[in-house]
Amino acid sequence: MAEQADSSDERSSWTRSHDHLASGLDGGGAADPMTVLDARSAALDEVALDLTCCGRCGCELVHPVGSERVGARHWRVELRCPNCEEGGTIVVEEGVVDRLDLLLEHGMAEIALALCDAVEEHVAREVGDWALRLEGDDVHPEHF
Numbered sequence: 001m002a003e004q005a006d007s008s009d010e011r012s013s014w015t016r017s018h019d020h021l022a023s024g025l026d027g028g029g030a031a032d033p034m035t036v037l038d039a040r041s042a043a044l045d046e047v048a049l050d051l052t053c054c055g056r057c058g059c060e061l062v063h064p065v066g067s068e069r070v071g072a073r074h075w076r077v078e079l080r081c082p083n084c085e086e087g088g089t090i091v092v093e094e095g096v097v098d099r100l101d102l103l104l105e106h107g108m109a110e111i112a113l114a115l116c117d118a119v120e121e122h123v124a125r126e127v128g129d130w131a132l133r134l135e136g137d138d139v140h141p142e143h144f
Helices: 013-017 033-051 094-135
Strands: 063-070 074-080 087-093
Touching: 033 087, 033 094, 063 094, 074 094, 087 094
Parallel strands: none
Antiparallel strands: 063 074, 074 087
């Protein structure tokens, strides 16, 4: 696995390409609190989504392999790309981690749905094959 980004000279390309994500999320002094909340929510969503993209190969399946709390509102998250094996560590706000968790849950739901669809398609194809064999009187002991 790629080394973690503890030293500025030995940082992974993934970590260097995502440096902009670790700052700029602490809010601003806008007049309307709802505008600030909407902008902050959108920024957290964008950061979490960006964390799932590999800065080296562009794969959109980067996932956390470890995390630990750093202070009251931040987490150090170790991420890994399953495509190129690039990894890195980044410190982000708790809100980003919450959004990343939601993205991962959504991704797992999509995988489960795709698996159900694939199983259903496979079973339908098998049933169709057996129906054709039965219609053609083409069922023999070796089929079992």
